[in-house]
Every structure is written in C-alpha cells, then in structure tokens.
Amino acid sequence: MSEANKTPHLDPAWGIGTRAIHAGQPPESVTGAVMTPVFQTSTYAQPHPGAWPWEYSRTHNPTRTALQEALAALEGAKHGLCFSSGLAAIDTIIRALPPGASVVCGDDVYGGTYRLFTREWSRFGLNFTFVDTTNPELVIPEGTALVWLESPTNPLLKTSDIRAIAEKAHAVGAKVVVDNTFATPVFQRPLELGADVVMHSTTKYLNGHSDVIGGCILTSDDALAARYAFLQNAVGAVPGPWDCFLVMRGLKTLHVRMERHQASAQAIVAWLQGRPDVARVHYPGFGGMVSFVLKGDLDAATRFVKATHLFTLAESLGGVESLIELPAIMTHASIPAEVRAAIGLDDGLIRLSVGIEDLADLRRDLEGAFAAAAQA
Ligand SMILES: *Cc1c(COP(=O)(O)O)cnc(C)c1O
Numbered sequence: 001m002s003e004a005n006k007t008p009h010l011d012p013a014w015g016i017g018t019r020a021i022h023a024g025q026p027p028e029s030v031t032g033a034v035m036t037p038v039f040q041t042s043t044y045a046q047p048h049p050g051a052w053p054w055e056y057s058r059t060h061n062p063t064r065t066a067l068q069e070a071l072a073a074l075e076g077a078k079h080g081l082c083f084s085s086g087l088a089a090i091d092t093i094i095r096a097l098p099p100g101a102s103v104v105c106g107d108d109v110y111g112g113t114y115r116l117f118t119r120e121w122s123r124f125g126l127n128f129t130f131v132d133t134t135n136p137e138l139v140i141p142e143g144t145a146l147v148w149l150e151s152p153t154n155p156l157l158k159t160s161d162i163r164a165i166a167e168k169a170h171a172v173g174a175k176v177v178v179d180n181t182f183a184t185p186v187f188q189r190p191l192e193l194g195a196d197v198v199m200h201s202t203t204k205y206l207n208g209h210s211d212v213i214g215g216c217i218l219t220s221d222d223a224l225a226a227r228y229a230f231l232q233n234a235v236g237a238v239p240g241p242w243d244c245f246l247v248m249r250g251l252k253t254l255h256v257r258m259e260r261h262q263a264s265a266q267a268i269v270a271w272l273q274g275r276p277d278v279a280r281v282h283y284p285g286f287g288g289m290v291s292f293v294l295k296g297d298l299d300a301a302t303r304f305v306k307a308t309h310l311f312t313l314a315e316s317l318g319g320v321e322s323l324i325e326l327p328a329i330m331t332h333a334s335i336p337a338e339v340r341a342a343i344g345l346d347d348g349l350i351r352l353s354v355g356i357e358d359l360a361d362l363r364r365d366l367e368g369a370f371a372a373a374a375q376a
Contacts, residue, residue: 007067016074016186017255022276024069025248036066038245055104059233063241067248068216074185074254077196077218079225082244083189083230085203086181087112088237089215093146093177093199095235096227100125106133106160110201111332117148132343133160140165144174149195152182152284155291155351156344158363159284166194175224181205181318185214185285188260191344196221204318207250208257212243257320257356259368261288264362265354271363277370289317291327291351300373301326301348307372308359322355322362328370 009026010019025036039062044054054060064082072080083089090113094103107115107130117128131138133149140147147169151160166176177197178190184205190198200206200291202214234236239247269283272292279293294301307315311324315331325331328340328347335345354362 008073010073014073019069019073020254021252023073024066027172029229036245036248038241039063040241056332057241058236058238059216061238061241063244063245063248066092067251070248070251071198071202072218074251075180075218076185076189076191076220077198078220078222079218079229080150081217081225081228081238082202082247083215083217083232083244084237084239084243085213086110086199086203087116088213089199089201089217090116090179092228092231092235092237093197093217094121094126095231096224097126097145100127102127102129102141103144103146103148104131104140104144104174105148106150107131107339108158108345109148109150109155110154111334113148113150113179114336125180133165134158136161136164138165138168140168140172140174142225143170144169144172147174147176148179149176149190150179150182151188152202152287152289154182154289155282155332155349156289157182157282157289159283162190162193162195166196170194171331175221178363180371181287183287184254184258186255187262191218197224202247202314205258205261206254206318207247208254208319209246209250210316210319210321212246212250214239214247218305225319256334258288260356263352264288264356264359265290265352266352267359268352268362268366278373288354289351289352291349293349294348296348296373298347300376301350303375304369304373305350307369308365309368310355310361311352311369317353319352319353320356322357322365323353327351 008025019105027034042057046052068080068082072280094222105236151158156375169176179287180198181201181204197219202216218346245313272278272281277295279295282291305324314323
C-alpha cells in the first residue's frame with residue numbers, strides 16, 4: 001500500500017460530519033480495528049531494500065496519514081500535512097517563500113503569528129506589511145507573494161471578504177493563506193472561496209479537548225503541497241502518532257461540538273448585548289468565540305476574569321470547557337501597546353471561548369463575575 005498510489009478513503013458525496021468520522025479512516029486492514037491504531041514506531045521493516053513506502057516516521061506515519069487525509073477532506077483539499085503545532089505549520093508556509101518575498105498580513109492576527117513574522121522571519125529579508133483586511137478598499141500591491149488572512153480575527157472577531165481578497169491577490173500573482181482556526185471547516189471553507197492554502201492550529205476546535213498542541217496545512221495546489229511536504233520532512237516539525245490519534249478522536253465530534261458552541265455563544269451574545277454594564281460586544285454571527293468590553297477600568301475587567309469558576313482563566317480556546325482571558329495581558333501581550341491601541345484592542349477587552357457545558361450554568365457563572373466586577 002504505497003501512500004502515493006493509495007486512494008484516500010473518501011466519498012465526495014459525504015457531508016462534513018461523515019468526513020470527520022470516516023475520511024482517511026477506514027477500518028485497519030490487518031485486524032479490522034475500527035479506530036486507526038497509534039503506529040508508535042520510528043521505522044518500518046522493509047521486505048526488500050528501498051521497496052517499501054513506509055521508511056521512517058518523520059517522513060510518513062500511518063496514523064499521521066489518516067489524520068492528514070481526514071483534515072484535507074474537511075476543508076475540501078487534495079493535500080493535508082500535519083505539524084507539531086499551529087506555529088510550526090505557519091513557519092512552514094513562510095519558509096516556503098523565496099528570499100526577499102513580500103507578505104501582506106492582517107493587522108489583527110494571532111499574537112504568535114505576528115511575533116514569528118516580525119521578530120524572526122523579518123531577520124531573513126522577508127517583508128511584512130500589516131493591513132486592515134476587513135477594508136473593502138484594500139489594495140494588494142504588485143509584487144506581493146503571499147496574503148495572510150485570519151477571518152474571523154482574534155480577539156476582535158472581525159471578518160474579511162475572502163473571495164474578494166483572493167481575486168485581488170490572484171490578479172497580482174499572490175497566493176492567499178487563511179488561518180481558519182476560529183471558524184473551522186464547519187462554518188467556513190476558504191478553499192471554496194478562492195484561497196490557495198488553509199492552516200489550522202489543531203490545538204483548538206479540531207482537537208477540541210485541550211490536550212494536544214498541533215497544526216496542519218491543507219491545499220489543492222500540487223506544487224505548494226510538494227514544497228510543504230519537502231519541508232515537513234526536511235525540517236522535521238512533525239506530530240507524534242499519539243497526538244495524531246487524539247486529534248482524530250476529537251475530530252469525530254467536531255460538527256456536533258461546533259453546533260453547541262455556536263448555540264451557546266449566540267445566546268450569551270444576546271444576553272450580553274442587553275446588559276447596561278457592557279460597553280461593546282464582538283461576535284461575527286457564527287462560531288463559539290465572543291469578546292466584549294466591560295464598562296469600567298482594567299481593574300474591573302481583572303476582577304471579572306478572576307471571579308468566574310466554570311470559565312477557566314486560561315489562554316487557548318476551542319475546547320469543550322469554557323475559557324476566559326484578557327488578551328492585552330495574556331494572548332496578545334507580544335503585540336506592542338501602541339499597535340494594540342491602533343487596531344482598537346482595548347486593554348479591558350475580555351475574550352470568551354464558550355464551551356459546551358449547560359448554558360444556564362455558564363450564564364450563572366458570568367452573572368457572578370458581573371457582580372464581582374461591580375464591587376470596586
Ligand atoms: C493558537 C493559534 C495559533 C497557533 O497555534 P499553536 O498550536 O498554539 O502553535 C495560530 N493561529 C490561531 C488563530 C490560533 O488561535
């Protein structure tokens with residue numbers, strides 16, 4: 001069974017839930033095990049020198065291959081590649097660019113993305129320009145190699161018109177990458193909107209259980225996929241088979257979890273919008289992420305996030321459990337204060353990752369935090 005000529009286990013008619021459970025994951029061929037096994041091995045016995053498709057687990061591992069095929073199927077991509085973290089996937093996409101390349105990037109991207117671009121890759125002569133990708137007048141300059149989009153953005157949850165930006169980017173010969181971590185393929189499939197590449201931090205919704213760090217790249221562009229596969233093996237930032245197994249296990253409930261995340265987030269947004277002690281609510285209309293600004297100062301916001309019990313004060317997002325955080329001090333602290341101010345990221349902004357606990361319990365938890373925040 002060579003990877004190159006094996007047909008992926010996928011029926012094009014399958015919907016997103018069936019893909020999450022079955023794509024790339026047929027029963028195992030030796031025992032019929034329904035769940036893809038953890039192939040916890042570094043190397044493979046070869047029947048004849050060089051005549052075996054499985055050589056070494058940095059290059060290929062059957063558990064990883066199953067996950068890669070499942071993730072590709074969810075985004076409607078021909079190729080999937082998994083990495084040891086979301087940032088390792090991002091690093092691979094940038095590393096694949098030629099020296100001196102110009103990248104146009106959203107001005108409200110994940111803090112770690114901003115840090116990798118400005119503090120590391122800019123040292124190697126790559127040029128990054130940060131722009132408001134939600135601006136319909138956005139111009140992609142001639143000579144741009146790559147456009148980096150996050151939609152919705154983090155933590156302001158602003159959305160960009162992926163289709164319109166892809167048209168403008170392609171007109172100047174630029175490729176478009178979308179970090180689809182927040183939306184997930186359940187709510188948004190960027191390749192169908194004209195993007196060339198999708199990446200995810202699988203750490204978040206795709207795994208969904210806050211127990212793995214991982215990332216992936218999905219594309220139907222054969223040349224880019226070959227370049228990323230070369231780098232996956234040559235650089236070696238690969239996930240182990242156990243982590244791949246856990247992400248695959250989490251993936252099987254993705255569609256059901258996302259429905260519940262969204263239903264509870266929508267209910268909480270409606271409730272927050274009706275409160276006199278809330279200055280502003282950010283929500284793109286779909287998904288499980290919500291951010292809002294409390295009336296009052298940073299101390300009030302700090303009292304708020306310390307007072308919740310079910311909403312755990314923690315970085316990250318997308319797990320079954322609810323999380324709460326202060327981006328300016330936590331996830332986005334690596335973005336300079338003046339840049340945060342320029343993009344409207346208030347120091348008192350509170351971000352919620354709405355989990356799938358009972359909604360009434362979540363609301364009661366937030367109710368208690370509003371009371372704590374009001375006690376100066
Ligand atoms: C978490 C995150 C990343 C980075 O992924 P890691 O798995 O933490 O390396 C990138 N983009 C977004 C939108 C994220 O939320």
